[in-house]
Amino acid sequence: MFRAFSDVWKPIDMMTPLKGGQERPLTSFTFPLSGTFQELIDAIKSHPGENAVLLDSEHVPQGVIDPSMLISLLWEETRRLSSSMSMLMDTVNDAVTVIDQNNTVIGWNKKAEDLYGIAGTTIVGEDIQNFFSSLVVTHVINTDLPKKKIIRENYHQPLPGTHVLINASSITNGDEVIGSVCAERDITEIVLLHNELSKASSEVRQLKKEITKIHRPNTAFGKIAGHSKGLQKTVSLSQRVANTNAAVMIRGESGTGKELFAEAIHEESSRHNNPFVVINCGAIPASLFESELFGYQAGAFTGADRQGRQGKFEAAHKGTIFLDEIGEMPLEMQVKLLRVLQNKCFYRVGGNDLVEVDVRVIAATHRDLEQMISDGSFRQDLYYRINVVSIEIPPLRQRKEDILDLIYLFIREFCLQQGRDLSQMAPEVMPFMLNYPWPGNVRELRNVVERMVILAEEDLILEDHLPETIRFQKYNLAVSDPDSTLTDITDRAEREVILQALEGCSGDKSKAARKLGVPRSTLYYKMKKLSLR
CATH class of the missing domain: 3.90.1280.20 (CBS domain Like)
Structure with a gap:
């Protein structure tokens, strides 16, 4: 400009x-x-x-x-801009390519020269398709696509043996697309390193005890695999709050590892020598909730144990109680839970003796508690009591750089379990794993890797070993079931658009509603209708 x-x-x-x-x-x-x-x-x-x-x-x-x-x-102004742009391109640590609307290379920085071994004097001014056969940078100026096309963190193999994550965007002048620019982060070394790790199967088997000792985590959080900025930010916050008595709310989609974080916080706290008790609020019938949490006296109700029984809160005395899926807790139990948290004492069901407890509470949910408060299905006073520190675990699709770490961690785990050589993943499998959105997050990824290790023959994981949901994943809404009704197609389209808007706004529903141009109430209605959480 x-x-x-x-x-x-x-x-x-x-x-x-x-x-x-x-x-x-x-x-x-x-x-x-x-x-x-x-x-x-x-x-x-x-x-x-x-x-x-x-x-x-x-x-x-x-x-x-x-x-x-x-x-x-x-x-003079053009020379100034050109000099600034050249310095910027050679300063960034990504390989930057700029092409015009005719696919002619007009920008090629030093990092791109190092990555592909092609000098700028050789490629600038030439058609980029003379050097590469499959390119994301040309994809974003395709005339069949919207005028402004942006791609973020897309896995790509521009050349055999080269693996990159790409950010690309079309360049527009008013309504006219005049070219595109892309920045490629080289992850080849990471991919090759993991492949080399897989090939060393005999050494791994002979030294697995030593490797286990070497890789034994020094802290409880060492069990949480991944090096992405989003995950490390969450780990850092969890470590800071661990050695306090503050109530913690862990939020994240299903399968992101909320219980793993809760247990790590407990193990890093001063309560680590005392119990860590888990309660899944979504798995307890409403009629049994009170006796499950607070226990009961002998003969309190028909079928009760003659000796009576202590509840989860008594069992967690001096330790930590983890209330998983707290959004599923019935309203009447929320009142009783709040009273216990405030007074630190309660009565067993059918009992007259006051029971005092000292517990730290960690809660977790994948639901929108703020909306539940507005709907009247969750108590605001309980929300403030358990939400002193809020920790958000990012979904796997927002931290693709962690997928490689998790894949090879799980491959090693299941191969050691089955007493077999480490399996190697064929190169064509990697794009499927990196581009799949993983709605079930780490839990789904772990199950998929276990399946592939079991099915792998001759210690090589092939595309055929992938589940059909991943192999035939469709990214184009235009490709749909020919038997679908108009309502089915509309629902799928709305679902995809809402998910993209939420992802682009980091899950902020108010911002997503503004981005979509609809009232927030309409977005909530659509999400409920489409079973989006």
Whole structure:
């Protein structure tokens, strides 16, 4: 983008000053000094052959400029922009490619030269398709696609043996697509490293005890695999809050590892030598909730144990109680739970003796508790009591760089379980694993890897070993079941659009509603109708 014209114009060199009393030229038009070069050029096109009278902020004429005088000034500005762009491209740590609408390379930085071994002097000015057969950078300027196309964190193999994650975007001038730019992060070393790890099957089997000792985590959080920024930010926050007594709310989609984080927080706390008790609030019938949490006295109800029984809170005394899926807890139990958290004591069902407990509470949910409060299905006072510190676990699709770590961790785990050599993953399988959205997150990934290890023959995982849901995953909404009704197709389309909007807004429903141009209530209704959480 050009700077304001007033930042660089030179009255002595580039224009004729108006003297006192001198009238402005007859064939002229006015232009503000605060305008840009592009605006000045557009104005000159609209007034061919006329001089431009430049006005200051008070609309007082400051001088006259002839269109022919712009050439040297525009050249100076172009050189400045070109120099800045060249320095920027060679400073970033990604391989940057810029092409025009004819697929001609117009930008190629030093990192791209190192990654592909092609000098800039060789490729700049040439058709990029003369060097590469499959490219994301050309995909985003396809005329069949929307005018502005953006791709984020897309796994790609531009050349055999080269693995990259790509960010790409079309370049537009108004409504016209004039080219595209892409930045490629090289992950070849990571992929090759994991493949080499898989090939060393005999050494791994002989030294598995030593490897287990070497890789034994120094902290409870060492069991949480992944190095993405989003996950490490969550781990860092969890570590800071672990050695306190603050109530923690862990939020995240199903399968992201909420219980793993809760247990790590407990093990890193001063309560680690005391019990860690798990309660799945979604698996307890409403009629048994109170006795499950607080226990009961002998003969409290028909079928009760003659000795009575202690509840989960008593069992967790001096330790930590983990209330998983707390959004499923009935309203009447929420009142009783709040009272226990406030008073730190309760009565067993059918009992008269006060039971005092000292427990730390960690809760978890995948539901929108704020909306549940608005709907009247979750108590606001309980929400504030258990939500002192909120920890958000990002879904797997938002941290693709962790998928490789998890895949090879699970391959090693299941191969050791079955006493077989480490399986190797065929290169064609990797794009499926990286591009699949993993709605079941880490839990789904683990199950898929276990299946592939079991089915693998001769210690090689092939595309055929993938589940059909991954192998035949469709990314184009236009490809649908020919037997689908119009309602089915509409629901699928709405579901995909809403998911993309939520992902682009990091799960913020208010922002997603604004992005979609609908009231928030409409978005909530659609999400409930489509079973989106």
